[in-house]
Amino acid sequence: MAKGAFDKIAAGLNDAIAFAEGEVARGRVAAGPDVKAIRSKTKLSQAEFAGRLRISAATLRDWEQGRRSPEGPARALLGIVDADPDAALKLLAKLA
Numbered sequence: 001m002a003k004g005a006f007d008k009i010a011a012g013l014n015d016a017i018a019f020a021e022g023e024v025a026r027g028r029v030a031a032g033p034d035v036k037a038i039r040s041k042t043k044l045s046q047a048e049f050a051g052r053l054r055i056s057a058a059t060l061r062d063w064e065q066g067r068r069s070p071e072g073p074a075r076a077l078l079g080i081v082d083a084d085p086d087a088a089l090k091l092l093a094k095l096a
Helices: 003-020 035-042 046-053 057-064 072-083 085-094
Strands: none
Touching: 035 046, 035 057, 035 072, 035 085, 046 057, 046 072, 046 085, 072 085
């Protein structure tokens, strides 16, 4: 293996270890879900979709425009809506 390749691999491993230990500046997180595509499956406007998910329209716009990315529970909820929009929206309506 060329020395340059080894150095790149070692640097990547060091970055991964640093990220796992909480140094987020040295790591990369995989892209989040395509929120606009998920919303389009529901045929709802931004305001309607945000209301159903109980988030602000501004947050939804930030996700759709790539300024922010959903995390944790929001990511899971979007995954559920993506998998079965009708069932997810019916269940969310029961929570109101």
